[in-house]
Amino acid sequence: MEILMAIVVGILFTCAVYLMLSKSLLRIIIGTALLSHGAHLLILTVSGLKGGDAPLYGEHAASYVDPLPQALILTAIVISFGVTAFFLVLAYRAYQELGTDNVDQMRGTEGND
Amino acid sequence: MINLLILPILIPLITAVILMFVSKYVKVQRGISAISTAATVIASLVLINTVFLDGIQTVNLGSWEAPFGITLVSDMFSALLVTTTSIITLIVILYSFKSIGIDRERFYYYPVVQFLLVGVNGAFTTGDIFNLFVFFEVMLMSSYVLIVLGGTRNQLREGIKYILVNVISSALFVITVAYLYSVLGTLNMADISRKIAEVDQPGILTAIAILFLIVFGLKGAIFPLYFWLPGSYYAPPTPVLALFGALLTKVGVYSIIRTNTLFFYHDTGFTHEILGVLAILTVVLGCIGAIAYWDVKKIIIYNIIIAVGVILFGVSTMNPDALEGSVYYLVHDMIIKAALFLLIGVMIKITGTTDLKKMGGLIKEYPWLGWTFLAATFSLAGIPPLSGFIGKLMILKGGFSEGDYLGAAVVLASSLLVLYSVIKIFLNGIWGAPKPYHGITKGHARYLWMTSAVLVLLAVLYGFGAETLRPLFTQAAEVLTDPNLYIDAVLKE
Numbered sequence: 098m099e100i101l102m103a104i105v106v107g108i109l110f111t112c113a114v115y116l117m118l119s120k121s122l123l124r125i126i127i128g129t130a131l132l133s134h135g136a137h138l139l140i141l142t143v144s145g146l147k148g149g150d151a152p153l154y155g156e157h158a159a160s161y162v163d164p165l166p167q168a169l170i171l172t173a174i175v176i177s178f179g180v181t182a183f184f185l186v187l188a189y190r191a192y193q194e195l196g197t198d199n200v201d202q203m204r205g206t207e208g209n210d
Numbered sequence: 211m212i213n214l215l216i217l218p219i220l221i222p223l224i225t226a227v228i229l230m231f232v233s234k235y236v237k238v239q240r241g242i243s244a245i246s247t248a249a250t251v252i253a254s255l256v257l258i259n260t261v262f263l264d265g266i267q268t269v270n271l272g273s274w275e276a277p278f279g280i281t282l283v284s285d286m287f288s289a290l291l292v293t294t295t296s297i298i299t300l301i302v303i304l305y306s307f308k309s310i311g312i313d314r315e316r317f318y319y320y321p322v323v324q325f326l327l328v329g330v331n332g333a334f335t336t337g338d339i340f341n342l343f344v345f346f347e348v349m350l351m352s353s354y355v356l357i358v359l360g361g362t363r364n365q366l367r368e369g370i371k372y373i374l375v376n377v378i379s380s381a382l383f384v385i386t387v388a389y390l391y392s393v394l395g396t397l398n399m400a401d402i403s404r405k406i407a408e409v410d411q412p413g414i415l416t417a418i419a420i421l422f423l424i425v426f427g428l429k430g431a432i433f434p435l436y437f438w439l440p441g442s443y444y445a446p447p448t449p450v451l452a453l454f455g456a457l458l459t460k461v462g463v464y465s466i467i468r469t470n471t472l473f474f475y476h477d478t479g480f481t482h483e484i485l486g487v488l489a490i491l492t493v494v495l496g497c498i499g500a501i502a503y504w505d506v507k508k509i510i511i512y513n514i515i516i517a518v519g520v521i522l523f524g525v526s527t528m529n530p531d532a533l534e535g536s537v538y539y540l541v542h543d544m545i546i547k548a549a550l551f552l553l554i555g556v557m558i559k560i561t562g563t564t565d566l567k568k569m570g571g572l573i574k575e576y577p578w579l580g581w582t583f584l585a586a587t588f589s590l591a592g593i594p595p596l597s598g599f600i601g602k603l604m605i606l607k608g609g610f611s612e613g614d615y616l617g618a619a620v621v622l623a624s625s626l627l628v629l630y631s632v633i634k635i636f637l638n639g640i641w642g643a644p645k646p647y648h649g650i651t652k653g654h655a656r657y658l659w660m661t662s663a664v665l666v667l668l669a670v671l672y673g674f675g676a677e678t679l680r681p682l683f684t685q686a687a688e689v690l691t692d693p694n695l696y697i698d699a700v701l702k703e
Contacts, residue, residue, distance in 0.1 A: 125374060133381055135381075140384065143391065144388075169388075172340075180354075180373070190361065191367065195366065
């Protein structure tokens with residue numbers, strides 16, 4: 098199971114890198130979203146995918162799955178959600194102000210090209 | 211008081227929350243943020259005193275025993291950095307009163323600066339690797355807001371690049387923590403170090419060490435990961451630039467020092483060799499940038515990169531002398547970079563340009579500004595009685611005694627180029643024939659100069675008082691050379 102997940106995570110990272118190297122800003126942001134999906138799936142995978150009940154005490158199970166990575170992922174998800182929301186609004190604002198979505202045209206600094 | 215080391219994180223946090231409610235009353239905001247940052251400085255000075263007298267301070271949050279809860283750890287190294295950070299933030303806030311402009315002040319400038327202080331102080335104090343990630347994000351999120359606040363075209367454009375680079379490095383950080391957790395099964399930094407010592411750093415841990423170097427190298431701008439820095443730091447206004455230049459890259463440098471001295475010190479032949487080579491290349495590339503430009507901001511920005519290289523060269527030798535020198539130089543560099551950015555900010559305000567060829571003759575009308583800048587220049591280059599000297603001396607001593615002659619020679623030669631690059635600003639901008647200026651009034655400039663002169667004064671005192679402060683740095687370097695002190699303080703066995 099872990100091997101399958103490792104391959105899926107690898108594919109996610111590949112797609113993310115490919116998208117982030119493209120010219121359109123929106124494709125770059127989709128790339129960052131895929132990158133964080135890959136990272137979150139990786140945390141879950143590397144901590145082991147052995148069988149066990151959900152980490153709820155009411156289940157009275159013999160063994161539970163590791164609760165720590167789930168807490169880490171939950172933290173990482175909200176953080177990347179906040180950053181992505183900010184990034185999307187910034188891209189919208191930049192589109193209004195600069196009039197382009199093409200990162201190739203976002204070069205140089207004013208008066209110092 | 212047992213909770214003392216939370217105060218440098220808690221005070222700015224509460225202040226930021228309060229400041230958000232009074233965003234339309236600029237004067238109230240200024241008062242509250244200045245007073246509470248002064249309180250943070252006092253708390254951190256008390257913290258240094260406590261650490262000096264009683265050794266490493268730890269707090270287990272929620273009273274959960276060490277490896278299971280989040281632990282905050284304050285050894286002398288982090289206490290010194292927390293104090294320096296708080297002092298610089300206080301000065302920058304005072305400088306902002308007359309520099310940042312009322313529009314930015316009304317749109318949550320001061321709360322965001324407080325959040326930045328929370329992130330930086332938290333990153334220096336935490337003893338948990340995932341908690342370090344969270345504090346990194348607190349710091350980065352504030353820096354995203356600060357870099358685009360105001361919304362000029364240049365800020366938007368550079369903000370996009372800055373955010374993209376940091377999103378990628380944050381994802382890499384999460385991935386690296388995941389690998390580390392799967393190998394060792396713990397997140398507490400002392401516990402990680404103990405478990406690595408038990409297995410004696412096999413190949414997989416060396417790979418993780420290199421991943422950490424890439425992550426923190428992206429934050430701390432080492433070669434070849436510094437490409438984002440010159441453009442991004444060029445965009446924001448001066449006080450924000452001073453905060454970034456003095457604090458943000460240094461958190462990356464601190465994390466590299468922490469991971470390389472606490473976790474990965476078993477197989478130094480590989481990891482520290484790479485760190486040493488990268489540090490030297492960072493110095494060389496930084497020097498090329500610093501002497502190439504005729505733009506005052508760009509020159510100082512490339513000087514940040516040089517200093518990062520010099521500090522990391524000291525760390526890569528793992529020599530007690532060089533480590534002590536690196537700690538000393540790190541604190542010196544934070545103070546002097548903030549001072550230089552604020553001073554060139556005054557020059558830019560007066561002349562209305564960043565182009566060195568359009569400046570000149572400032573010494574006629576603003577002699578105090580000129581001489582302060584000269585003092586800062588000499589201090590940066592490391593002229594003996596001033597603050598840059600002793601740190602670099604000890605780094606070089608460590609480098610030579612470890613037999614790394616080429617690296618030490620490059621660091622030595624870099625001082626000359628650093629001096630050339632900043633004296634160029636002095637000779638062309640402050641010396642020479644006066645030109646007409648269209649900037650701010652004299653009284654206004656005097657206020658800005660006075661606040662930045664406090665930092666230059668601190669840097670000078672720091673250089674002259676090196677002998678008095680020496681025990682602090684020796685204590686800081688002790689923990690770096692002997693990780694067991696740190697582990698025993700946290701795990702209490």
